[in-house]
Amino acid sequence: MKILKILCVLAASMTLISWSFMPGKDENNAKTPETATDKPVNHSKEFEKTVHKIGTNVYSAVGFGLANSVMIEGSDGLIIVDTLESTQAAQAVYAEFRKISAKPVKALIYTHNHVDHVMGAGVFAKDSRPDVYAHETTDALVRDLVFTFRPIIGTRSIRMFGNTLSREELLHSGIGSGLKLNPESTTSYLKPTRTFQETLDTTVAGVKVKLIHAPGETDDQIYVWLPDQKILISGDNYYTSFPNLYTIRGTTFRNLEDWYQSIDIIRDLKPEHLVPCHGRPVSGSDLIYTTLTPYRDAVQYIHDQGIRAMNRGMTADEMVEAVKLPPHLSSIPYLQEYYGKASWSLRSLFNGHLGWFSGDSADLQPLSRKARARMMAELAGGADKLLAHARKNLEAGNNQAALELSGHLLRLDPANKDAKNVRIRALIALGKLEKNVNARHYYLTEAKEVADGKPVSIDSKITPEQLSQFPIDSYMAMLPLNLAAEECPDLEKTVGLRFTDEKKDFTLTIRKGIAEVRKGLPAEADILVSANAQEFKEMMVKLRKPVPTLLGFSYDKGSSISLGNVLKMFKAPVQKLAYQP
Numbered sequence: 001m002k003i004l005k006i007l008c009v010l011a012a013s014m015t016l017i018s019w020s021f022m023p024g025k026d027e028n029n030a031k032t033p034e035t036a037t038d039k040p041v042n043h044s045k046e047f048e049k050t051v052h053k054i055g056t057n058v059y060s061a062v063g064f065g066l067a068n069s070v071m072i073e074g075s076d077g078l079i080i081v082d083t084l085e086s087t088q089a090a091q092a093v094y095a096e097f098r099k100i101s102a103k104p105v106k107a108l109i110y111t112h113n114h115v116d117h118v119m120g121a122g123v124f125a126k127d128s129r130p131d132v133y134a135h136e137t138t139d140a141l142v143r144d145l146v147f148t149f150r151p152i153i154g155t156r157s158i159r160m161f162g163n164t165l166s167r168e169e170l171l172h173s174g175i176g177s178g179l180k181l182n183p184e185s186t187t188s189y190l191k192p193t194r195t196f197q198e199t200l201d202t203t204v205a206g207v208k209v210k211l212i213h214a215p216g217e218t219d220d221q222i223y224v225w226l227p228d229q230k231i232l233i234s235g236d237n238y239y240t241s242f243p244n245l246y247t248i249r250g251t252t253f254r255n256l257e258d259w260y261q262s263i264d265i266i267r268d269l270k271p272e273h274l275v276p277c278h279g280r281p282v283s284g285s286d287l288i289y290t291t292l293t294p295y296r297d298a299v300q301y302i303h304d305q306g307i308r309a310m311n312r313g314m315t316a317d318e319m320v321e322a323v324k325l326p327p328h329l330s331s332i333p334y335l336q337e338y339y340g341k342a343s344w345s346l347r348s349l350f351n352g353h354l355g356w357f358s359g360d361s362a363d364l365q366p367l368s369r370k371a372r373a374r375m376m377a378e379l380a381g382g383a384d385k386l387l388a389h390a391r392k393n394l395e396a397g398n399n400q401a402a403l404e405l406s407g408h409l410l411r412l413d414p415a416n417k418d419a420k421n422v423r424i425r426a427l428i429a430l431g432k433l434e435k436n437v438n439a440r441h442y443y444l445t446e447a448k449e450v451a452d453g454k455p456v457s458i459d460s461k462i463t464p465e466q467l468s469q470f471p472i473d474s475y476m477a478m479l480p481l482n483l484a485a486e487e488c489p490d491l492e493k494t495v496g497l498r499f500t501d502e503k504k505d506f507t508l509t510i511r512k513g514i515a516e517v518r519k520g521l522p523a524e525a526d527i528l529v530s531a532n533a534q535e536f537k538e539m540m541v542k543l544r545k546p547v548p549t550l551l552g553f554s555y556d557k558g559s560s561i562s563l564g565n566v567l568k569m570f571k572a573p574v575q576k577l578a579y580q581p
Helices: 087-100 138-148 150-161 256-269 285-311 316-322 342-354 369-380 383-394 397-412 417-432 437-452 473-480 533-540 544-550 560-567
Strands: 050-054 058-062 069-073 078-081 105-109 131-135 194-197 199-204 209-214 221-226 231-235 274-275 493-497 503-511 517-521 529-533 554-556
Touching: 058 087, 058 274, 069 087, 131 138, 131 199, 138 150, 138 473, 150 437, 150 560, 194 199, 194 256, 199 417, 221 256, 231 342, 274 285, 285 316, 285 342, 285 397, 316 342, 369 383, 369 397, 383 397, 417 437, 473 503, 473 517, 473 533, 493 560, 529 533, 529 560, 533 544, 544 560
Parallel strands: 078 105, 105 131, 131 194, 231 274, 493 529
Antiparallel strands: 050 058, 058 069, 069 078, 199 209, 209 221, 221 231, 493 503, 503 517, 529 554
8 A cells, every 4th residue: 555654643733725825927927727626537436435245244345444444244253354544434434334243343454554454443342352463574564654754654645645635636545535544533553463474274253264475565465365255355465556566655665576476376366256455346256367467467567677677777767768568558447557656666676676876877976956956057047047947847838847947946045936836836737637646646735835835744643542552662662763963962871761561671872973772771870760661652752741751750860850851852853845955
């Protein structure tokens, strides 16, 4: 997929921006484009809100969130596969499932770590204590989204999924009706209790289940195979769009070879019913086989021809120009680029195998973005003439050129109103022409950001209950990433932290701009404190006021003031717009 917040446990509140500031004309602009109400090809019927019955006992809830949630009814209980992105989205599905069966939930299964598949779990567990099944790496990957990369992945996810866009601007999300996260949302992720590496055979509520590791959109992706019913729940390795072999919200490398080989697992099993976790189910073994074969071929084509182009010495930019899906694949309706794009996939393939260096010596020590902007202005004959070039390209419909030129201008002068106007109009024009909804949303959201002067930010509520699912180890591992090193270049302090409720000890050492965390207490410490881990986490995410919380800790050495002075060096990073220095 996807988000997530994932996750998206993100940053502030949603701001919808008025477009009334947009000028109609000036001496250099003959017209201003309309706001982006034109719609890409209507793909939203795939995600109409419906509970589909598959076979005799499987139900897929489509359209209630970005992903599907699937219920398997057994003899004396239920299995829920994937739980949507928030408590609120999950509650709507839970109510629909309860119309079908009142049996207790015996098991939850996460097909992978993305937020839209795991963050509503608590809703389905409120009346029982189900086992939670997942791949052995899933929990760590969720923690990475929640803690390590939360700020940047969260903001980029909001842009990609269009959460701050109007209904006119937002049609669907490519693989679902939309990401149901807003400032009032809460999450209820539950840690897995049963994990596996390659396969796991089990029986739940009388239903035989085989879990199969099938890396693709994520490395922890799993299939849920019901051998008696010949039903396969395929996670995110198949949906009715060219797959997101790379996602613009940011991701670790998605191995294309793993992906198409995982699709081959489905072809070999020959299921009678295929239940993807985005979109509607597919029934009929022959139809499933003939559907999946060109789908996996498209992934392999990008992989094989991309590597062939790399071995010819092509850069990523050159690969994008040279490698195109052949017509017999690119013309298939369910391989249209509503969600993923072949060009993004090729760039990711290059970077995943060869890294950042293009092979061109000019890229070994590239100019800074500001120095390049200065060079462009000099070549144009000054910033005013560069602006004139940007306006000329905009009026000629060369929107990408106008967008790039506006970036150079704004790096030289971030307050340049004329350059902002060019950038906003170019972004809107690009968004209106883009059928890929991720790109469309990103363009239109950045236009709002330029107008507002700050990145979008949207947060779901962090609850103490949700924090309790993540041990203090997770928070301590993330802490060094938030050290404001520029504010403490000479600071040297050692803090011993005893977390009495989790019975875990840590040493936090700040050493001239580096924060080192180790398990166990130090031999010598400037501060030695005993604290409640849950209270510490709640304080650090601002659910508790720092002064009374710090005063409530027990100090063998140091004080609440000295600990507070150390902890204030850890600050969430402030994001900037793309063109800002």
